[in-house]
Amino acid sequence: MAFIAPSILSADFANLQKGIETIAASGADWVHVDVMDGHFVPNITIGIPVVAALRRVTTLPLDVHLMIDRPLRYVEAFCKAGADYLTVHVEADTTQNILAALDRIAALGVKPAVSLKPGTPAEAAFPFLEKCAMVLVMTVEPGFGGQAFMADMMPKLQTLRARLAQVNPDCLLEVDGGVDSATAPVCKRSGADILVTGSAFFRAENKEAFVKEIQK
Numbered sequence: 001m002a003f004i005a006p007s008i009l010s011a012d013f014a015n016l017q018k019g020i021e022t023i024a025a026s027g028a029d030w031v032h033v034d035v036m037d038g039h040f041v042p043n044i045t046i047g048i049p050v051v052a053a054l055r056r057v058t059t060l061p062l063d064v065h066l067m068i069d070r071p072l073r074y075v076e077a078f079c080k081a082g083a084d085y086l087t088v089h090v091e092a093d094t095t096q097n098i099l100a101a102l103d104r105i106a107a108l109g110v111k112p113a114v115s116l117k118p119g120t121p122a123e124a125a126f127p128f129l130e131k132c133a134m135v136l137v138m139t140v141e142p143g144f145g146g147q148a149f150m151a152d153m154m155p156k157l158q159t160l161r162a163r164l165a166q167v168n169p170d171c172l173l174e175v176d177g178g179v180d181s182a183t184a185p186v187c188k189r190s191g192a193d194i195l196v197t198g199s200a201f202f203r204a205e206n207k208e209a210f211v212k213e214i215q216k
């Protein structure tokens with residue numbers, strides 16, 4: 001049993017309300033929102049006003065993934081815009097500033113999370129685990145939807161699952177990138193609780209069946 005968080009990145013940006021209604025109608029659990037700044041990743045996508053606009057048209061949890069440099073500067077604005085989960089990358093600032101970002105997110109009543117790029121070892125998340133409600137393991141290089149799943153990230157998930165069992169058993173594990181019905185089973189077997197899916201979800205002809213397949 002897993003949760004599915006379709007990414008609005010693969011929706012039609014001229015009609016995000018329709019995209020979010022499609023996600024809700026499919027029976028999906030959360031909406032994943034990919035925020036990119038053109039510095040931390042080589043792409044620019046969604047900002048604070050768009051998160052606030054999405055908040056107005058859905059009651060589903062908004063899982064906001066910040067792929068931005070020095071996120072401490074912006075976490076308050078994204079929390080106030082309506083994020084339910086707010087994820088920052090461990091590579092995006094110093095340990096001290098990432099810890100401060102997680103504290104600020106929690107103080108605003110939002111669930112804090114950290115994410116790891118494919119080249120970043122599991123151990124890089126260890127200083128943050130006690131403060132996290134979720135850890136996100138990237139299974140593609142962040143920046144773009146529609147890339148191939150990196151199965152070699154599965155040991156990282158297993159390492160994090162084992163460590164979380166010791167230090168923060170309630171913390172959720174999420175995977176993001178290249179997830180479809182073929183790659184979802186190994187993610188779940190490796191300990192993932194939440195599966196982000198962008199292009200595969202919006203490509204699926206029968207979205208309800210696709211969602212059920214990922215959730216089971």
Ligand code: DX5
Nearest residue numbers: 142143145146177178198199
């Ligand atoms: C990549 C984003 C992902 C992406 C997933 O930087 O973080 O959330 O939208 O899209 P797919 O499922 O197409 O890999």
Ligand code: ZN
Nearest residue numbers: 034065176196
């Ligand atoms: Zn993402």
